[in-house]
Amino acid sequence: MTTWIKRLTFIVLLLPMAMAQAETEKYQQGVHYEVLPQVIRTANPNKIEVNEVFSYTCGHCYNFEAVLGPWSEQLAEDVDFQQTPAIWQPALEPYARAYYSAAMLKVLDLVHMPIFEAIHVKREPVRTEADFAAIFAAQGIDSDKFTKAYNSFGMSSMVNQAKARVRGYRVQGTPEVIVNGKYRVSTRQAGGFEGMLSVTDFLIEKERRAAGNK
Numbered sequence: 305m306t307t308w309i310k311r312l313t314f315i316v317l318l319l320p321m322a323m324a325q326a327e328t329e330k331y332q333q334g335v336h337y338e339v340l341p342q343v344i345r346t347a348n349p350n351k352i353e354v355n356e357v358f359s360y361t362c363g364h365c366y367n368f369e370a371v372l373g374p375w376s377e378q379l380a381e382d383v384d385f386q387q388t389p390a391i392w393q394p395a396l397e398p399y400a401r402a403y404y405s406a407a408m409l410k411v412l413d414l415v416h417m418p419i420f421e422a423i424h425v426k427r428e429p430v431r432t433e434a435d436f437a438a439i440f441a442a443q444g445i446d447s448d449k450f451t452k453a454y455n456s457f458g459m460s461s462m463v464n465q466a467k468a469r470v471r472g473y474r475v476q477g478t479p480e481v482i483v484n485g486k487y488r489v490s491t492r493q494a495g496g497f498e499g500m501l502s503v504t505d506f507l508i509e510k511e512r513r514a515a516g517n518k
Contacts, residue, residue: 331506336499337489344472344485351384352511354504355482357470359390360399360430362478364491366420371497372479383508388466390478395431397463402436404462405453414443483507 333339346353356372358365376385389400402419406412418439422428429435433454440450453459473482481489481500487507494500 331503336493336503337483337487337507338474338493340472340474340482340486340488342472344469344482346384346485347386348384351382352484352508352515353384353386353482354379354508355386355388355469355473355485357388357390357473357475357478357480357482359392359396359478360403360419360423361396362390363424365479366424368479368497368500369417369420371501375501382512388469388473390470390475391463391467398432398436400463400466401433401454401459402439404459404466405436405440405450408453408456408458409445409449411440411443411445414445415440418443484511486511 331337346355354376356368358368379385387403389396389403391397391400399419403412403416406415419430419436422430422439430439433451436454437447437450441447473480473488475488476490477492479491479500481504483489483504484507489500489503489507491497491500494503
């Protein structure tokens with residue numbers, strides 16, 4: 305009986321370790337996500353950054369918003385949610401300028417989805433500064449303020465930084481999620497939108513554990 309109790313106690317003690325190991329192995333590097341060859345600096349080193357790389361012209365990015373929005377609103381205080389517009393070619397720069405204009409004016413919540421919807425639902429030709437100005441105006445944003453933000457000196461810096469980040473992230477398509485400048489998560493590897501967020505949650509916890517062990 306004593307031997308049996310000892311064995312049972314040993315199993316009980318090992319159980320948490322086994323569960324932790326199973327959680328660690330739930331998603332694997334090279335299978336469900338990629339590790340970047342070089343860590344990219346984050347906006348706030350005191351938090352775990354989640355950065356979605358997207359494009360307003362991307363239909364998958366528009367569809368991803370339906371699950372990404374509610375998920376991002378539930379993130380813990382130690383997580384910093386960011387977005388980076390992909391600029392593969394000069395024709396995409398106006399879309400990045402529109403996004404950063406909204407960020408500068410603190411009206412992303414007003415114009416982010418209307419830009420997507422104008423392109424993918426209404427099928428409107430949204431390509432130029434004037435096209436974006438009309439969307440901003442429809443949401444009650446002063447046209448002069450939009451124009452100043454869109455053409456500001458700081459805007460050029462933000463656009464160039466976005467280009468550099470996307471190169472550093474080694475993004476292969478949109479949408480993709482970068483966790484803490486270290487890990488890249490794609491729909492292809494994660495198995496769809498829900499899978500991307502599940503892998504992202506896993507990597508956030510991985511970063512929490514790493515920070516706790518320092």
